[in-house]
Amino acid sequence: MKYFVKVNGHDHEVVLTERLGELLVEVDGEPMDIVYEEVDSLGQVLAITGEGAAFGVSIEGDSQRAGITIAGHFYDIEIEDERERAAHAAARAAGAGGGSVKSVMPGVVVSLLVAEGDEVEEGQPLLVLEAMKMQNEIVAPVAGAVVRIHASEGEAVSAGAKLVDLKAAEEA
Amino acid sequence: MFDRILVANRGEIALRILRTAREMGIETVAVYSDFDQRALHVRMAHQAIALGGELPSESYLVGEKILDAAKRSGAQAIHPGYGFLAENAAFAQAVMDAGLAWIGPPPNAIEVMGDKIISRRAMKDAGVPLVPGLTDAVDDVAEAIAAAEEIGYPVAIKAAAGGGGKGIRIVRDPAEMDTAFRTASGEAVSAFGDGRLYIERYLDQPRHIEIQVLFDAHGDAVHLGERECSIQRRHQKLIEECPSVVIDEEMREKMGEVALQAGHAVKYEGAGTVEFLWSGGEFFFLEMNTRLQVEHPVTEMVTGIDLVREQLRVASGEPLGYGQDAIEMRGHSIEVRINAEDTAAGFVPSVGTVKNLRFPGGAGVRIDSCLYRGMEVGLAYDPMLAKVIVHAHDRDTAIRRMRRVLEELNVSGVRISAPAALAVLEESAFQEGDFDTHFLEALDLSKPHGNEEQLAAAVAAIYRRHRAADRALAVSGAARKGWRERSRAMTSAYSQAAGRPSAGGDA
Numbered sequence: 001m002k003y004f005v006k007v008n009g010h011d012h013e014v015v016l017t018e019r020l021g022e023l024l025v026e027v028d029g030e031p032m033d034i035v036y037e038e039v040d041s042l043g044q045v046l047a048i049t050g051e052g053a054a055f056g057v058s059i060e061g062d063s064q065r066a067g068i069t070i071a072g073h074f075y076d077i078e079i080e081d082e083r084e085r086a087a088h089a090a091a092r093a094a095g096a097g098g099g100s101v102k103s104v105m106p107g108v109v110v111s112l113l114v115a116e117g118d119e120v121e122e123g124q125p126l127l128v129l130e131a132m133k134m135q136n137e138i139v140a141p142v143a144g145a146v147v148r149i150h151a152s153e154g155e156a157v158s159a160g161a162k163l164v165d166l167k168a169a170e171e172a
Numbered sequence: 173m174f175d176r177i178l179v180a181n182r183g184e185i186a187l188r189i190l191r192t193a194r195e196m197g198i199e200t201v202a203v204y205s206d207f208d209q210r211a212l213h214v215r216m217a218h219q220a221i222a223l224g225g226e227l228p229s230e231s232y233l234v235g236e237k238i239l240d241a242a243k244r245s246g247a248q249a250i251h252p253g254y255g256f257l258a259e260n261a262a263f264a265q266a267v268m269d270a271g272l273a274w275i276g277p278p279p280n281a282i283e284v285m286g287d288k289i290i291s292r293r294a295m296k297d298a299g300v301p302l303v304p305g306l307t308d309a310v311d312d313v314a315e316a317i318a319a320a321e322e323i324g325y326p327v328a329i330k331a332a333a334g335g336g337g338k339g340i341r342i343v344r345d346p347a348e349m350d351t352a353f354r355t356a357s358g359e360a361v362s363a364f365g366d367g368r369l370y371i372e373r374y375l376d377q378p379r380h381i382e383i384q385v386l387f388d389a390h391g392d393a394v395h396l397g398e399r400e401c402s403i404q405r406r407h408q409k410l411i412e413e414c415p416s417v418v419i420d421e422e423m424r425e426k427m428g429e430v431a432l433q434a435g436h437a438v439k440y441e442g443a444g445t446v447e448f449l450w451s452g453g454e455f456f457f458l459e460m461n462t463r464l465q466v467e468h469p470v471t472e473m474v475t476g477i478d479l480v481r482e483q484l485r486v487a488s489g490e491p492l493g494y495g496q497d498a499i500e501m502r503g504h505s506i507e508v509r510i511n512a513e514d515t516a517a518g519f520v521p522s523v524g525t526v527k528n529l530r531f532p533g534g535a536g537v538r539i540d541s542c543l544y545r546g547m548e549v550g551l552a553y554d555p556m557l558a559k560v561i562v563h564a565h566d567r568d569t570a571i572r573r574m575r576r577v578l579e580e581l582n583v584s585g586v587r588i589s590a591p592a593a594l595a596v597l598e599e600s601a602f603q604e605g606d607f608d609t610h611f612l613e614a615l616d617l618s619k620p621h622g623n624e625e626q627l628a629a630a631v632a633a634i635y636r637r638h639r640a641a642d643r644a645l646a647v648s649g650a651a652r653k654g655w656r657e658r659s660r661a662m663t664s665a666y667s668q669a670a671g672r673p674s675a676g677g678d679a
Contacts, residue, residue, distance in 0.1 A: 001637070005629040008620035014633035023634065027626045034627075036634045042528040043584060047631055055624070057631050058528055060584045063639060066632050067587070072579040073622030074516070074591045077632045105520035106551055131520070131551075156551075158523065159514075 004085050006078040100150075100162040101138060107131030109151045114164070118146045126164050127151070144168040173488050174198055174248045174273065179213070180238045181253030183542045184558060185464070186213035189251050192480040201245040203238060205231035207552065212542050219245050227552050232256045235263045239270050249273035249487060251480075255554065258463040259286055275487040277387075277462045281438040285460040295457050298437035300430055303449065303456040305372025313353045317346050319371045326376065329353060331360035332368035342374050375451035377608040380404065380458075381416055382447040383431035384471045386482055387440045388492040395428035396475050397501050399445075399467055403596055405519060405612045411593055412467035413506045414474045417567065417605030418450065427455055428496075434460055442486050443468070443479050466509065466559070469538060473505035473563040503563055504570040508578065508593040510541070510558040512549045515592035515617050522587035523549050532580035536563040536573055549586045557588070567605075571597055595621045 003014045015026040025032045035048040045057040058069040064084070066077040080088060110128040114120060125137040126146070148165040151157055176199040179189045190200045190213060202217030207226050214220045221241040223231040231237065233256055242250055250267050252258035252275070261279040268274050276282070285291050292302055304323045309332050310316045320327045326344040329352055341352035353369065361367040384396040400416035401409045419427070431446035434457065445465050447458040468479050477499075486492070512522045526547040531539055541558030549557065560577055564570040578594045595617060596602050602611070622628075 003629075003633040003636070005632055007625040007628050007632075008622075010620075010625060012626060012629040014629050016633055016637055023637075025630050025634070027630050032626070032630055034630055034634075036631065038635075038638065040528075043635075044528060044530075045631055045635065047627060049627060055627060056582075057627075058530075058582045058584055059631060059635050060527060063636050066635070067584070068628045068632060069582055069584070070622060070624045070628060072575075072581065072590055072594045073620070073624070074587070075620070075622055075625065075628040076516070077628065079632050079636060104517065105514075106523045159520070 002082055004080045004082075007075050009076075099166065101126060101141065101164045101166060103129060103138075103157045103159060103161045103163055105129075105131045106156070106158050107136075109153055109155050109157060109163075110135060112149060112151070112153055114146050114149070116146050116149055119169075120144060120146060120166070129157070129163075138163060140164075140166060142166065142168045173490075174484065176201060176218075176245065176247045177249045177251055177275070177484070178203065178238070178242045178245060178247035179217070179251050179253065180232065181251075181256055181258075182208050182211060182213055182232060183554065183556070184540045185253040185255075185466075187216060187542055188540050189253060189480050190216050192478055193251075193484070196481060196484065198484070201241070201247045203232070203241050207548075207550065210544075210546075212544055221245055228256065235260070235266055238263075239266060239272075242267075242270070242272055247272070249275050249484075251275040251483070252463065254463050254466060259461075261286065273487050275442070275483050277438075277440050277442050277444060281440050282462045284438050285462050288459070291459060292457075294437055295434055298433050300434050300437075300457045301455065303372055303375065306370055309368040309370050313350050316353050316369070316371060317349050320346065320349065323371060323373050326374040327371050328374035329356045329369050329371055331356065331364055331366070332370050333360065333364035333366040375449055375456075377451060377610075378402075379416070379418060379450045379608050380409075380447065381419060381427070381450040381455065382445050382461075382465075383427050384465075384468070384479070385428075385431050385435050385440070385444050385446060386477075386479075386486070386492060387435055387442060387444070388486045389441050389489055390491050392492050392495075393432050393435060393440075394492065394494070394496050394499055395431050396471050396477060396479075396499055397424055398427060399470055401467060402607055402609045403602075403612050404609060408519075409467065409509065410511075410589060410612060411506065411508050411596060412470055413504065413567070413570070414470035415501060415504065416450075423453075423455075430455075430457075443483050466556070467507050469540060469559065469561045470505040470507050473538065473561060474501050474503060475499060476502070503565045504567040505561060505563045506570045506574045507559050507561045508574060509556055509589060510560065510581070510583070511589040512555040512557055512586045513589050514587040515589050516620075517618070519589075519592075521551060521555050523551055524586040525549070526583060527585040528582060529584075530580065530582040532560065532577040534573075534577075536570075537561070537577055538563070543583065557583070557586075568603070571603055591621065592617050 001016050005012045005014050012028055017024045025034050033050050037046040039046055043059045047055045047057050055070055060067050068075040107129045110130045112127045113125050120140045122143045124140045126140055127138050129136050129138055144166045147167050150162045178201040179186050193200045200217045201219040202213050203221050203223050204214045205223055205225055223237045225231040257263040259282055261283040264274045264279040284294055306319050310319050329341045341356040343349050343352045357367045379402045381398050381400055383398050387393040398416050398419050399412050399414045401412045403411035434446050443464055445461040448455040449458050513519045514522050529545050538561040543557050562570055562573040564573050575597050578590050
């Protein structure tokens with residue numbers, strides 16, 4: 001099985017093949033000699049690579065988005081298999097620059113400035129989000145139409161939560 | 173000494189105070205909001221009293237509730253920790269009026285030091301150096317040049333109505349004054365509608381150096397040397413150390429003397445910190461923090477003095493009992509604050525439930541933490557979860573130790589500030605002591621600092637594969653029930669065969 005793994009924004013390809021009960025690992029086209037052992041159910045993993053380089057790895061997250069800590073450094077992971085990659089690519093093509101505006105930080109929606117069905121200009125404020133005692137205007141990344149609003153006024157939202165779905169206007 | 177004290181705080185500082193009190197044989201009373209019902213400080217105190225309310229404004233900040241808890245618990249004194257009511261002069265007075273001891277400075281000292289203008293005036297009168305400058309606006313270029321001559325170059329021209337860096341010009345030479353004055357004035361008019369400018373000394377490469385002081389109620393005082401807290405962002409400190417690389421014995425004595433002068437001027441009692449801006453061998457008063465500070469442990473590690481113990485002794489009326497010559501500084505200590513924040517995304521707060529938790533250990537390591545597995549990290553409270561502190565015989569070893577410690581530390585469920593601290597400690601400029609208060613903001617933390625991307629990619633893929641396999645193998649509820657009943661029947665059959673009564677139930 002092939003996985004497309006984005007680590008801190010950089011693309012890597014991992015191929016996992018099971019042969020005679022053993023898992024063969026290939027990263028970016030090169031075989032990786034790795035012993036992988038899950039220590040507990042909290043995401044603690046022992047990894048030994050090559051001639052015995054040992055790493056205590058901590059991993060958390062779901063099947064598409066994960067965070068890994070190795071020796072104090074954090075690695076932000078986005079992972080897709082081939083089917084998901086194709087589906088995401090198709091969705092992106094259909095959206096053509098539209099898509100969801102997400103919250104980059106946890107906060108509270110102070111006010112909504114647009115309604116579903118509204119036409120918005122690029123850079124037009126969509127809503128006001130209060131985080132860290134500061135009010136931030138969340139603006140439209142592209143010109144288009146507001147398809148759906150996921151948040152309501154006074155609602156607390158987490159980082160990465162969908163706020164507004166936009167459909168990009170046709171290129172003139 | 174007191175028999176029982178109430179700690180009017182939460183988090184790691186509440187634990188910090190409870191620990192010393194317990195060691196001194198003093199009974200401890202914790203207070204807590206509804207949000208903190210399961211918190212460590214509640215579990216570690218002798219008594220715990222609910223304040224009610226979720227938010228700080230409904231609990232830890234409500235003076236009457238704290239006083240009521242003190243009355244109900246029979247506490248003789250209140251320790252405010254830092255934050256919340258620690259620098260609230262009216263609350264300090266209310267505590268004393270209720271016949272309780274306030275483990276902190278007198279209300280008047282809190283009040284004077286809490287006001288920027290009043291404290292600057294008091295410090296000027298006490299002979300404490302302030303950033304040289306004029307408080308009145310200058311009218312024209314000639315006046316500006318005259319003022320700059322008096323203050324000494326370089327100077328900063330600032331908009332009187334200013335803020336946000338607008339209308340600020342740095343002038344290193346009288347020849348630059350004309351242009352700088354006119355452009356700054358123009359910028360100030362367009363930005364604030366007010367072209368008035370004032371002049372003060374510009375501090376090149378400023379460093380944040382602060383002096384820890386201890387005063388008893390009998391007029392005796394000592395200083396415990398400095399802490400350097402230049403690794404900060406928007407005045408939020410991340411890494412602190414003691415001693416500072418730029419302070420030698422002579423400078424330490426000089427700054428210590430001035431800090432004591434500042435404290436005497438307001439009849440200070442207890443532990444306090446006088447903050448200075450240091451630049452090129454000169455230092456200027458910034459403010460005095462009339463409480464125990466977050467970074468106090470580095471001073472404790474280097475001097476061997478338990479500051480909370482001294483606070484309790486002073487508040488109960490004991491004299492310090494030692495003089496300046498008893499204070500010895502040994503080795504080097506560094507502290508890193510572990511905050512719940514995503515430092516790669518501009519230090520935005522991170523929320524979640526703490527899952528995995530692995531604390532570092534080994535020689536010279538101290539951890540002041542309120543973390544536990546299952547702890548909810550929300551937005552209503554301070555994001556600081558823990559502090560890791562190391563001590564070693566010199567700075568180089570302390571840096572290596574801290575790097576090792578941060579590599580060992582693991583907190584999952586929320587993002588923490590440790591990777592940013594690690595990135596700072598890995599910078600050669602930091603290791604060489606070449607940094608100022610702008611260092612952290614200038615450091616690009618959005619770029620990854622780890623070198624194990626391919627390993628991370630492989631582990632992520634294998635982990636995902638295992639989870640998918642787990643799901644495929646997961647048994648349905650009905651099947652699990654069947655297995656459990658069958659195994660119970662077999663256990664029961666075995667124990668009967670062995671002549672023991674049936675285990676039954678949940679055994």
